[in-house]
Structures are given as C-alpha cells and as structure tokens.
Amino acid sequence: MxxxxxxxxxxxxxxxxxxxxxxxxxxxxxxxxxxxxxxxxxxxxxxxxxxxxxxxxxxxxxxxxxxxxxxxxxxxxxxxxxxxxxxxxxxxxxxxxxxxxxxxxHLVVPPGRSRKVKQLVSLAVRARDALIAVAGDDAAVKVVNELNSAGELDIDALKKLIGAGPAVTGVKSMEEKSLVKRRFALTRPAANARTRLVVHATPVASDWNAINKLPGRQREIVDELIARGGVEFQSDLLQSVGASHASLKSLAKKGVLEIAGEEVLRQPWLGASSGGAVRHKPNARQQAAIDRVSTVIEEGRHKVFLLEGVTGSGKTEVYIHSIEKALEKGKQAIVLVPEISLTPQTVERFESRFPGDVAVLHSRLGPGERFDQWRGARDGRYRVVVGARSALFAPLANIGLIVIDEEHEPSYKSDTSPRYNARDVAVVRARMAGAVVILGSATPCLESVERARAGLYERLELPKRIDNRPLPEVEIVDMRETGGAGEVPLLSRRMLDALSRAVEAGDQAILFLNRRGFSNYMQCRACGQIMGCDDCEVSLCYHSRGNMMLCHHCGMRRNVPPACPSCGGGPMKQFGAGTQKVEEELMKHVPGVTCIRMDADSTTTKDAHWRLLGKFRAGEAQVLIGTQMIAKGLDIPSVTFVGVINADTALALPDFRASERTYQLLTQVSGRAGRGLRPGLVVIQTFNPDHPTIKAMTGGTGTFIEAELESRSRANYPPFVDLVNVMVTSPEIAAASRSAERMRHILDTDLDGTGAIILGPAPAPLSRLRGLYRWHILVKSADLDKISDRLITAVGRFYDYSRTFPPGKSVKVSLDVDPVSLL
The missing domain is CATH 3.40.1440.60 (PriA, 3(prime) DNA-binding domain)
Structure with a gap:
C-alpha cells in the first residue's frame, strides 16, 4: 500500500x-x-x-x-x-x-572521511563493433580505444587521457547508440577507526588453584597479564612473555582470559615531554589579564580580548591559566598556532599542564592520526585541542575559550575556497557558543587594533618581558656602505662579528632570510635572459641540492642548462640568495660552526619540523638558519643573537599590507633573542635604512602604527572598508583580459547605488600562475553585507555570459573576501 x-x-x-x-x-x-x-x-x-x-x-x-x-x-x-x-x-x-x-x-567533515561518487564507463559491445558504429566521430573513437585498453574507466580519468571536451561529447554520442554503459561507485574513506586485539583477564585468572594447574608458559602469560592490571594489547603481551598465539588461544578456551578487538587512538606527536608540569607564578600584569579573562569565563558570556604583549612577555602562561578556568567550569578550549612547526612545541607545553587531555590537529598528520584526534575530541576524551587553522573546527560540544596565538599571521587565511580567516571565524564561533576569545600577539594586525579602539575588543597589555628582562638591542646595518667598490657581501662584517661572539660564548644564534633555495634566479650575462617558469610569470630559483631550478609556486623543476637556451652563451650566472646560500656562506666565514637549515625544502617529511627543532633545542647545532617558519613562537633561552639577512624582501611588494607585514615579521624574529638570562642582540641588514618600517625596529612603533592607519584611511583600505578581490583566470591571456573587462562592466551595473568603489581590472602582480593568466578587480565597500548578494548575482551573470564562449575558452571567477594578499 x-x-x-x-x-x-x-x-x-x-x-x-x-x-x-x-x-x-x-x-x-x-x-x-x-x-x-x-x-x-x-x-x-x-x-x-x-x-x-x-x-x-x-x-x-x-x-x-x-x-x-x-x-x-x-x-x-x-x-x-x-x-x-x-x-x-x-x-x-x-x-x-x-x-x-x-x-x-568540507571544513567540518571528519578528517579522512570525505567521499566521492565515481562515474565509471565501460563498453557495452565489442570494441570492433563500437568502432564501426562511431566511424567518423573522432571523440567517440578516442573513447572506444581507451575503454578497450582499460576495460572500465572513471570519467575523470578519461577526461585527463583525451581531454574534457572529447570525453564528454564522445561518451554522450555513444550512450545515444547504447554503445557504453555507466555505473556509479562510492569511494572509500581515506581514514578508518583502528582496532587492536586486547586481552582481558577473567575472574578465573584470580583462582590460583586453577592457575597452578596450567602449563608453565600459560602461567607466565597469566602472571604477566595480572601484573599489567589484567588488560594488555595481545601483541605486547606475547612479546613480553615470548609466548605463542597457541598458548593464548588455549587460555581463552579455558575461560582464563578473553580476547577482543578494541578501537585505539593513534597518537601523532613524537618524543616525550622535556619535564613535568612547571607552574610559573604570574607577574602582576599577567595576573591582571588572567583575572579579567577568568571573570568573563565565570560569567559565561562572550567577549573578545586582544592580548598585546611584547615577545617573551608570557602570553602563553595567560592562555594556560585561562584554559584552566574554562575546564574548571566544565568547558572545552581550542588553541590555534599559525605554523605547523610550532604545533609540537605548543602541544608539549600544554600536554605537560593538561596531561592526557590534549588533542592535536593539523594537515601534516596522517589521515588516520587526524581522524583519531578528531574522534577523541568529539567523544569527550580530549578537552583541549591544539593545532593550525583547521583545528578551529574541532567537534567540541561545549567550548568556553578559543585562543588565537600570533593572531596577525596571514597563514590563518585559507587560499582555497572557502577563503576564510580563522581569526574572524573564531570570533563568530565563540559568539554562537557564548565563549571567550583571546587574540594574542606582539604585533596585532591593524584590523584588531582598530576594533579594540572602537570598543569591539577589550585590550589587555603585557608591556614587559618576564622578570623584566630587556628586549634585545637592535642594530641596523646599511648594506649600501658594506660593499665598497666590489660586490655587496651576503653577510656583513658586523653580522659575522656578532654571530662569532655568540657562538664563542657557547650561545646559539638564528639567521633569518625569507627565501629558500640557493639563488633567487639565474640570468645569462650575455643576453640578459632570465630562466623562468613555463606555467608561472616568475623566475626559477636555483637549488644547489640536486643542482636544479625550481618554481616555488607550482613546483616545476628544470635541470640547469650548460648554456643559455636563448643565445647559446653561458654559463648562466646566479643572482640573489636563499637559505641554502646563507648556509654555504656561514660555513665559509665561520669554520667549524654547526648549523641546521629549516625551510620548506628541509621539512618535506612528516614530523621534520619537530625533529629539527628538537635537535636545535637540545644544543646539537649552534646556528638555526630558516625562513618565516622560525620567525615566531620559538622560546629557546640559549639564543642570544638573531641576524636578519635581508629586511627588504617584502617591502617592495605591490600590496597595501607590505609595510605592516615586514614590521610584524622583523619584530617577531627579533623576539627570539635574549629570552633567557643573557641579553640579546639583533642585527638587521637593509638597503633602506630610512624606510619607516625599518626605523620602527629601533623605536617609534606607535608612530609607525598611527602612520599606517592614517595611510589606510586616506586610501580606503582595511580596516576602514571591506575589501573583495575579484579574480578572473584563464589559460588564454586574451580570454582573461576580455573577461575581466566584461566582469567590470557587470559590477558597475550591479553595484550601482551601493557606494562601492571598484578598481581595475588589471593584471595581478603574479600575472600567470600554474598555467592560468590572472586579472583582478578590487571592490571596496563600507558595508559588505549590503553588496554580498549583488556580488554573487554578478558572478552568476558573468557565467551566463561565458556560456556564449567558443568551446575551450575556459574562464573562472573567484571572490576573495578580506584578502590578506593582493599578489
């Protein structure tokens, strides 16, 4: 019925x-x-x-x-x-x-549990008959040949083999003639729960009369099991006793023990804690911040705190005491860190204070590890979750506190859809949960500074380091005066002298350059040809390890040519410097020094961050050379010297945040020096010593921030307006430029009367990336909510227009709200 x-x-x-x-x-x-x-x-x-x-x-x-x-x-x-x-x-x-x-x-789906539906295609008739039936149809002939070879193919794989257009049209025409058949299959998840066999002692195991009658090896198994509390993994128990599975099965038949599969959680981090939980008594400023946050947690209401503290001022201790208060109230907490390299260090510190209560989530974990940590948080086994950006979506049911450490970091912004900023989403999640947010930084972003001034955030300050230790002395070296008539050295005399003194004193040092590889580019001295990437509008960087050139955007690799491909002259000359060259120069000028290089090339393997930092912290190297992944969060008391090889690398970027970013990065890396009992020294090399950003490093921070805010206000940039970057991309330059002009026309019409300011279109600073030409349009608005629906409508109208394009003229439009980079 x-x-x-x-x-x-x-x-x-x-x-x-x-x-x-x-x-x-x-x-x-x-x-x-x-x-x-x-x-x-x-x-x-x-x-x-x-x-x-x-x-x-x-x-x-x-x-x-x-x-x-x-x-x-x-x-x-x-x-x-x-x-x-x-x-x-x-x-x-x-x-x-x-x-x-x-x-x-996709942000909240359990890690490793996403699924896809595969569309599988196979021939419904013999290949010979199919070829006769599709004679003259080139696309269908290609489909027949591929299916005849493979038997059955995923439609996506078929598109890669013969092209998307021929695959779609070929399969469609063959379907109309009943020459192919389709079926759908659900892919398996990448991660599943892990089970291990566990042995449990039964009450019979306590009957010594019965146990004494057992054979000697079986008695050993029972004794060992009882000694381990009556429960143990089967493999561990057999290994410790040296017994066989047969003995275990015999005991199970006799009812002495039971064997069952049980789920276990994979633990991702390496190494043991460096010691027990060390509790520090907060100083007056720390205690005032802790008391203020604790009061709001006690009241059970939502509030955002901007915790602005100089490097080494003890912000983490404020986080920990605030988490203790949240847990005391039966709540849970999330702690975000900007770099995966910081996660093990942070986990170790929080685990020592909250043993067995900390989960870790970040993209470098294996699928099974991430899934288990996610499940543990969901099931209430962990009350504190530590990790990078994705940890914000941990399935905690009763959040009381979210901490965003180094809240100014651009890595909190996703560069793929959805292009969210974890800092801002954290505030929204906390508001929905009635939770507290702590945004911590020595150099808060200007958006947070302005929100604190407007009363949206409450500002808490830690103006001095722990125990009133001094901030490191900062010296600026004008590299225009170091080369004389010859070539400018990579390491100035002042840099080498200060570094040598630190090493001779038994201290450690950090050398920072935000460029990996050996040289920035290779150029022919005869014709000026620069070796560039085939798919990106950038030069290839030379890497001495492997003697190759590499694109840092798409990953394309190329061998170094013996002569210039353009004019035949040669050999090609290297220009600029990366971390590999810094390493080579260091070994040349300071013989016998031990060093560790930490960048994207040296940390490709799982847990490489943890191993390299662990070695440096243990004193196995005197100097740590690295990119921005070493610029923040590291607390190593024996580091007394920090050298910035080139402070100018980001200053000239065509981005309104360039000065702010440079100031933040220089302040953060400088803060790694002098965190112990010995004072610190920072030497910054620059060709622009009079730039306001460089001057701010030796004082005048407040003046620099006020000037930046004034400049943003005059030019109508965040934090005073909302910004949307409309990106138009195509594999063909003409299609990209024409489409960008059409998109601008649509925006002019659809945003008319909203007060929005539209700039462009213009080629993006990185005008070609991964084979796509890129044009962008900037939209500024005093009220994003007022134009959101209109922007989506405008994109829809553009795609309606794009349907009139000839086949193969692929054009895409993406919207980046609150972009952190305009490159």
Missing part, C-alpha cells in the same frame, strides 16, 4: 558541488527503510541530473509541494558528519565569504 502524503518523510539536501547555481536545498523523499537515525549532517546519496551525487541533509520539511519528487538512494553508513551548531557556522562562512554552502561543509 502506497503511503499517504502525510505519512511520508522528506529531507532537504545540499548537493556536494562547487557550482553556484546549485547552491540551494533540494527536497527528496526519505524511504522508510533507510530513515532511521537520519539527522542534520547525515550524508545522503541522491539522484541528481541523471547521475548519483553526494549531499548533506540540512532539514526536514513537513511536506513537499512538488508533483514529482525523487527519493534518497542511500544514507551513507556514518554517524552525522556535523550537527546543527556546525551547520549554523558553515552558513555564516558561506554567506560572509561568498562561497557555496557545500564548500564550507
């Missing part, structure tokens, strides 16, 4: 697709046989556009007014991927960052 409309159940599903036109709920009937346990966040397999697609359940409408409605094919056998609160947060992210809702759901 067919159920009445009133007895039927319906669900609203968001299809898992990046297509903006499909970014809305679709209603499906939910068959009774699969309806049990379906909740918001359940993953559903549904028919859509003549294929099966994955989607997310977001609601349960009481009825459907549609005359024809399709049914859900299957509920993927998982617990719900997210709950109602996570859905609210994802909706805010989709709305603010102007991205499809399904893209924001």
């Amino acid at each position: 067919v159920g009445s409309p009133e007895s039927k159940r319906y669900v609203e599903v968001i299809i898992d697709t990046a297509v903006r036109d499909l970014d809305r709920p679709f209603t499906y009937e939910l068959p009774a046989e699969i309806s049990a346990g379906v909740q918001v966040g359940s993953m559903a397999l549904v028919p859509f556009n003549n294929r099966l697609s994955l989607g997310y359940v977001v609601g349960f409408p009481p009825r459907s007014d549609l005359s024809r409605i399709k049914s859900v094919s299957r509920i993927v056998d998982e617990p719900p991927l997210f709950d109602f609160d996570s859905m609210r947060l994802c909706k805010w992210i989709a709305s603010h960052y102007l991205c499809p809702l399904s893209r924001s759901f």
Whole structure:
C-alpha cells in the first residue's frame, strides 16, 4: 500500500558541488527503510541530473509541494558528519565569504572521511563493433580505444587521457547508440577507526588453584597479564612473555582470559615531554589579564580580548591559566598556532599542564592520526585541542575559550575556497557558543587594533618581558656602505662579528632570510635572459641540492642548462640568495660552526619540523638558519643573537599590507633573542635604512602604527572598508583580459547605488600562475553585507555570459573576501 502524503518523510539536501547555481536545498523523499537515525549532517546519496551525487541533509520539511519528487538512494553508513551548531557556522562562512554552502561543509567533515561518487564507463559491445558504429566521430573513437585498453574507466580519468571536451561529447554520442554503459561507485574513506586485539583477564585468572594447574608458559602469560592490571594489547603481551598465539588461544578456551578487538587512538606527536608540569607564578600584569579573562569565563558570556604583549612577555602562561578556568567550569578550549612547526612545541607545553587531555590537529598528520584526534575530541576524551587553522573546527560540544596565538599571521587565511580567516571565524564561533576569545600577539594586525579602539575588543597589555628582562638591542646595518667598490657581501662584517661572539660564548644564534633555495634566479650575462617558469610569470630559483631550478609556486623543476637556451652563451650566472646560500656562506666565514637549515625544502617529511627543532633545542647545532617558519613562537633561552639577512624582501611588494607585514615579521624574529638570562642582540641588514618600517625596529612603533592607519584611511583600505578581490583566470591571456573587462562592466551595473568603489581590472602582480593568466578587480565597500548578494548575482551573470564562449575558452571567477594578499 502506497503511503499517504502525510505519512511520508522528506529531507532537504545540499548537493556536494562547487557550482553556484546549485547552491540551494533540494527536497527528496526519505524511504522508510533507510530513515532511521537520519539527522542534520547525515550524508545522503541522491539522484541528481541523471547521475548519483553526494549531499548533506540540512532539514526536514513537513511536506513537499512538488508533483514529482525523487527519493534518497542511500544514507551513507556514518554517524552525522556535523550537527546543527556546525551547520549554523558553515552558513555564516558561506554567506560572509561568498562561497557555496557545500564548500564550507568540507571544513567540518571528519578528517579522512570525505567521499566521492565515481562515474565509471565501460563498453557495452565489442570494441570492433563500437568502432564501426562511431566511424567518423573522432571523440567517440578516442573513447572506444581507451575503454578497450582499460576495460572500465572513471570519467575523470578519461577526461585527463583525451581531454574534457572529447570525453564528454564522445561518451554522450555513444550512450545515444547504447554503445557504453555507466555505473556509479562510492569511494572509500581515506581514514578508518583502528582496532587492536586486547586481552582481558577473567575472574578465573584470580583462582590460583586453577592457575597452578596450567602449563608453565600459560602461567607466565597469566602472571604477566595480572601484573599489567589484567588488560594488555595481545601483541605486547606475547612479546613480553615470548609466548605463542597457541598458548593464548588455549587460555581463552579455558575461560582464563578473553580476547577482543578494541578501537585505539593513534597518537601523532613524537618524543616525550622535556619535564613535568612547571607552574610559573604570574607577574602582576599577567595576573591582571588572567583575572579579567577568568571573570568573563565565570560569567559565561562572550567577549573578545586582544592580548598585546611584547615577545617573551608570557602570553602563553595567560592562555594556560585561562584554559584552566574554562575546564574548571566544565568547558572545552581550542588553541590555534599559525605554523605547523610550532604545533609540537605548543602541544608539549600544554600536554605537560593538561596531561592526557590534549588533542592535536593539523594537515601534516596522517589521515588516520587526524581522524583519531578528531574522534577523541568529539567523544569527550580530549578537552583541549591544539593545532593550525583547521583545528578551529574541532567537534567540541561545549567550548568556553578559543585562543588565537600570533593572531596577525596571514597563514590563518585559507587560499582555497572557502577563503576564510580563522581569526574572524573564531570570533563568530565563540559568539554562537557564548565563549571567550583571546587574540594574542606582539604585533596585532591593524584590523584588531582598530576594533579594540572602537570598543569591539577589550585590550589587555603585557608591556614587559618576564622578570623584566630587556628586549634585545637592535642594530641596523646599511648594506649600501658594506660593499665598497666590489660586490655587496651576503653577510656583513658586523653580522659575522656578532654571530662569532655568540657562538664563542657557547650561545646559539638564528639567521633569518625569507627565501629558500640557493639563488633567487639565474640570468645569462650575455643576453640578459632570465630562466623562468613555463606555467608561472616568475623566475626559477636555483637549488644547489640536486643542482636544479625550481618554481616555488607550482613546483616545476628544470635541470640547469650548460648554456643559455636563448643565445647559446653561458654559463648562466646566479643572482640573489636563499637559505641554502646563507648556509654555504656561514660555513665559509665561520669554520667549524654547526648549523641546521629549516625551510620548506628541509621539512618535506612528516614530523621534520619537530625533529629539527628538537635537535636545535637540545644544543646539537649552534646556528638555526630558516625562513618565516622560525620567525615566531620559538622560546629557546640559549639564543642570544638573531641576524636578519635581508629586511627588504617584502617591502617592495605591490600590496597595501607590505609595510605592516615586514614590521610584524622583523619584530617577531627579533623576539627570539635574549629570552633567557643573557641579553640579546639583533642585527638587521637593509638597503633602506630610512624606510619607516625599518626605523620602527629601533623605536617609534606607535608612530609607525598611527602612520599606517592614517595611510589606510586616506586610501580606503582595511580596516576602514571591506575589501573583495575579484579574480578572473584563464589559460588564454586574451580570454582573461576580455573577461575581466566584461566582469567590470557587470559590477558597475550591479553595484550601482551601493557606494562601492571598484578598481581595475588589471593584471595581478603574479600575472600567470600554474598555467592560468590572472586579472583582478578590487571592490571596496563600507558595508559588505549590503553588496554580498549583488556580488554573487554578478558572478552568476558573468557565467551566463561565458556560456556564449567558443568551446575551450575556459574562464573562472573567484571572490576573495578580506584578502590578506593582493599578489
């Protein structure tokens, strides 16, 4: 009997697709046989556009007014991927960052548990018959040949083999002739729960009369098991006793013990804690900050604190005491750090204070490790989650505190859709949960400074280092005066003298250069040709390890040519310097010095950050050379000297944040010196000693910040307006430029009357990246909410226009709200 409309159940599903036109709920009937346990966040397999697609359940409408409605094919056998609160947060992210809702759901899906529907195609007839039937159809012939060779192919793999256009048109024409057949398959998740066999002692194991009658090896097993508390992993128990599986099985048959598979959580971090939990008595300033945060946590209300403290002022201790207060109130906490390299150090410190209560989440973990840490947080096994940007979405049900350490860092901004900023999303998540946020930094971003001045954030200050230790002395070396008539040295005499003194005194030093590789580029001295990337509008960097040239944007590698490819002259000359060259120069000028280089090249393997930093902290090297990953968060008391090889690398970038970024980076890396009992020294090499940013390093920080804010205000840049970067990309330069002009015309029409300021179009500073030409348009608005819907409509209108393009003229438009870089 067919159920009445009133007895039927319906669900609203968001299809898992990046297509903006499909970014809305679709209603499906939910068959009774699969309806049990379906909740918001359940993953559903549904028919859509003549294929099966994955989607997310977001609601349960009481009825459907549609005359024809399709049914859900299957509920993927998982617990719900997210709950109602996570859905609210994802909706805010989709709305603010102007991205499809399904893209924001990816942020809260358990790590390693995302699935895809593969569309598989195979021949329905013999290949010979198919070739006869498609004679003259080049695309279909290609499809037949590939399917005949492979047997069955994923449609995406077929597109890569013969091109997207021929694959789609070829398969479609063959389907019309019943020459191919399709099927759909759900991919397996990358991570699953891990189980291990565990041995449990039964009450019989306590009956010594029965145990004494057992054979000697079996008695040893029982004795060892009892000594370990009556429970142990099977493999560990057998290894410790040296017994066989047969002995264990015999004991199980006799009822002395039981063997069962149990889930275990994989622990990702390496090494043991450097010591027990060390509790520091907060100084007066720290205690005042702790008391203020604790009061708000006690009251159970939402508030954002901007904790501005000089490097070495003890901000982490404020974090820890605040977390203790949150846990005391039965709440949970999230701590974000900007660099994966800082995660092990931070985890070690927090684990020592909250033993067994800390989970870690970041992208360098294996899929299984991330999944287990995520599950542990969801199930309440961990109350504190530490990690990089993605840790913000840890499934904690009762958040009381979110800490964003080094809140100014651009790494908190995602460079793929959804292009969210974890700092701002953290404030929203905390507001929804009634939780407290601490934004900590020695150099807070200007957006946070301005919000604190406006009263949106409460400012807490730590103006001095712990125990009133002095900040390091900063010296500026004018590199224009170091070369004389010859070539300018990489390491000035002052830099080498200060470094040598630190090493001779038994101290450690850090050398900072925010460029990896050996040389910035290679150029022919005869014709001036610079070796560039084929797919990006950038030069290739020379790497001495492997004697190769590498693009730092797309990863393209090329061997060093023996002669110039353009004029035949040679050999090519190296210009500029990277961390590899710093390492070579250091060994040349300070013989016998031991050093560790830490950059993207030396940290490619899992846990490399932890191992390298561990060696340096243990004193196995005297000098640490690195890029920005060593510029922040490191607390190594024996470091008394920091050398900045080139302070100018980012100053000339065509980005309104260039001065602010340089100031932040220089202040952070300088703060690594003198954190112990011995005073610190920083030597900064520059060709622009009179630049306001460089001058601010020896005093006048307040003047620098005021000048930056005044400049931003006059030019209408954040924090005084909202900014959206509209990026138009295409593999063809003409298509990119024409499309950008068309997009500007649409924006002029759709944003008319809103007060928005539109700049461009113009080629992006990185005008070609990974094979795509890039043009951008900047939109400034005093009220983003006022123009959000219009921006999405404008993009939709552009894609309507793009459908008139000839085949192959691929053009894409992306929206980056609150961009941290305009490159």
